[in-house]
Structure formats: C-alpha cells, structure tokens
Amino acid sequence: MDQGFFLLFATVSVVTALTVVLARNPVHSALALMACFLQISAIFVLLEAPFLAVIQIFVYVGAIMVLFLFVIMMIDVREAVLQRFLPGGNLPALVLVGLLGVEMLVLVLSSDRFSVAEPVTTRGGDEIRQLSTTLFANYLLPFEAASVILLAALVGAIVLARKESG
Amino acid sequence: MVPLWWYILLGVVLFVIGAAGVLLRRNILVVLMSLELLLNSVNINFIAFGRTYGDFRGQIFAIFVIAITAAEVAVALGILVALVRNKSTLKVDDVTMMKG
Numbered sequence: 001m002d003q004g005f006f007l008l009f010a011t012v013s014v015v016t017a018l019t020v021v022l023a024r025n026p027v028h029s030a031l032a033l034m035a036c037f038l039q040i041s042a043i044f045v046l047l048e049a050p051f052l053a054v055i056q057i058f059v060y061v062g063a064i065m066v067l068f069l070f071v072i073m074m075i076d077v078r079e080a081v082l083q084r085f086l087p088g089g090n091l092p093a094l095v096l097v098g099l100l101g102v103e104m105l106v107l108v109l110s111s112d113r114f115s116v117a118e119p120v121t122t123r124g125g126d127e128i129r130q131l132s133t134t135l136f137a138n139y140l141l142p143f144e145a146a147s148v149i150l151l152a153a154l155v156g157a158i159v160l161a162r163k164e165s166g
Numbered sequence: 167m168v169p170l171w172w173y174i175l176l177g178v179v180l181f182v183i184g185a186a187g188v189l190l191r192r193n194i195l196v197v198l199m200s201l202e203l204l205l206n207s208v209n210i211n212f213i214a215f216g217r218t219y220g221d222f223r224g225q226i227f228a229i230f231v232i233a234i235t236a237a238e239v240a241v242a243l244g245i246l247v248a249l250v251r252n253k254s255t256l257k258v259d260d261v262t263m264m265k266g
Contacts, residue, residue: 006168010176017180017203021187026195033199040206043176046168047213049225056209059232064202064239071243072195075250093189101182108178114171134222135229146233153237160244163251 006046013039026077027069034065051128173214180207192257194249198242205235 016039019032037060044053108114135143180203187200209228216224249261 002168003172006172010172013176014179014183017183020199020203021183021191021196026193026199029196029199033202036203037206040210043173043210044213047173047210047217049213049217049228052209052213052225052228055229055232059236060202060206064236067239067243068195068199071246074247075256077195077256090190094186097182097186097189100185101178104178104182105175108171108174114169114174131222131225135226139226142230146230150233150237153240157240157244160241161247 002046006043009039009042009046013043026072030065030068030072033068034061037061037065048127051131170214170218173210177207177211177214180204180210192259194246194256194258194261197258198239198246202235202239205231 013036016032016036020029020036023029023032037056041053041056041061044050044056184200184203184207187203188197191197191200209231212224212228212231214224216222216228250256253260253263255261
C-alpha cells in the first residue's frame with residue numbers, strides 16, 4: 001500500500017521534473033515544477049512529516065511559484081520559447097551530469113547502509129509538538145539567524161527591483 | 167513499509183535532473199527553477215534519514231533549507247527583474263557584465 005503510493009508519487013515527480021528541464025516555454029516549466037512540489041509534499045506525508053508537507057505547499061507552491069509566475073508575467077518570454085534546447089558545446093556538462101548520476105546510483109545501490117527497511121525507533125504521537133519544542137529550544141539561535149536572513153533578503157529584493165531614479 | 171534506499175534513489179534522480187537543468191539550460195528562469203528542484207531533492211534525503219533514525223534534526227534542517235530557499239528566490243528574482251530592465255535578455259551566456 002505504502003509502496004504503491006510511493007511509486008505513484010515518485011514516478012509523477014520524476015516525470016514533472018523532466019518536464020521542468022525539457023519544456024521550451026518557461027510557463028510550462030513553472031507549472032510542471034508546481035506539480036512536482038505537490039508530489040514531493042505527498043512524499044513528505046508518506047515519511048510521517050505532515051508539518052513539512054504543509055510547509056512545502058505553503059512556501060513552495062503558494063509563495064515561491066506564484067513569485068515565479070508573476071516575474072514570468074512581467075517579462076517577455078516569447079524570445080525564450082524560440083531557443084533551442086541544447087545549443088552545442090554542452091557535451092562536457094552532459095558527460096559530467098551523467099557521471100555524477102551514475103556515481104551516486106552505484107554508491108547508493110552497492111552500500112548496505114541504506115537497506116534499513118524499518119525505522120530504528122518509532123516515535124510516539126504528538127510529533128509536531130516535539131518538533132516545535134526542539135526547534136524553539138535547542139535551535140533558537142539558527143531560527144533567529146534565519147529570520148534576520150529573510151529580512152535582509154526582503155530589503156535586498158526591494159532595493160534590487162526598484163527603478164534607479166526612484 | 168517503504169525501504170530507505172527508495173527515497174535516497176528518488177533524491178538522486180531528482181538531483182541529477184536538477185543539475186542537468188542548471189548546467190544545460192540557458193534560460194535564467196529555468197536555471198532558477200532547477201535550483202529549487204536541487205534543494206527539494208536534498209530535503210527528501212534529510213527527512214528520510216531523520217525518519218529512519220528517529221531524529222528530529224532532519225526535519226529541522228529541512229525547515230531551515232526551505233527558509234533559506236525563500237530568501238534566495240526573492241533576491242534572485244529581484245536581480246532577474248533588474249537584469250531584464252537593464253539588458254533585456256534572459257540568456258545566461260549574454261550576462262557577462264561582471265567578467266573582468
């Protein structure tokens with residue numbers, strides 16, 4: 001049952017990820033990426049991380065992809081549609097990506113470290129409460145640093161996107 | 167029960183697809199979207215290992231990765247809008263202003 005759902009979500013996410021890379025029109029890429037994020041959030045549910053699944057949908061699908069679509073709407077992408085996918089000279093990069101993929105696949109498949117079928121420990125209920133306690137008690141400093149980084153990014157984005165004369 | 171290496175394999179496949187998008191595509195928008203894909207595949211690995219070893223730190227790292235990604239996308243799209251306003255191009259190869 002779990003495995004069937006995992007195979008379904010994994011297949012759809014890989015197909016949509018390929019669509020992101022292969023589609024000529026950036027709008028199609030953005031919509032395929034949205035579908036891919038939804039599949040990944042379903043995989044987070046399978047991994048017993050419902051909080052992360054909701055965060056994934058809120059932040060990625062709700063905020064980041066809408067930002068992408070707004071930017072695509074603002075700029076002219078008709079020129080980009082006409083580009084060819086592989087304009088030559090990309091063979092070294094293709095070989096590099098292929099080697100990287102084969103290396104990682106061989107490492108994962110040949111190692112017995114990843115063949116754990118069952119979780120080592122089973123957690124009791126009320127996971128989100130434990131997660132938030134850990135986040136706000138032991139990881140308070142990184143949390144505050146992340147909020148400062150978000151504020152700096154907000155100010156930086158406004159300054160960058162502003163017109164020079166304004 | 168889904169074995170751990172299935173999740174790792176999914177992360178590997180998504181990472182390779184995202185890396186191919188970053189290295190092979192010449193459109194800045196698609197390069198940025200492929201970066202999102204890379205970060206997401208790493209998140210799958212974090213949460214899968216955290217679940218298997220009964221540790222919350224995987225989920226906490228994933229939360230921080232998502233927060234940093236949001237900041238990165240905001241700054242990157244701001245740079246993109248400024249770039250399109252000044253040079254009106256979307257190709258990575260045409261952006262050589264910072265080249266010495």
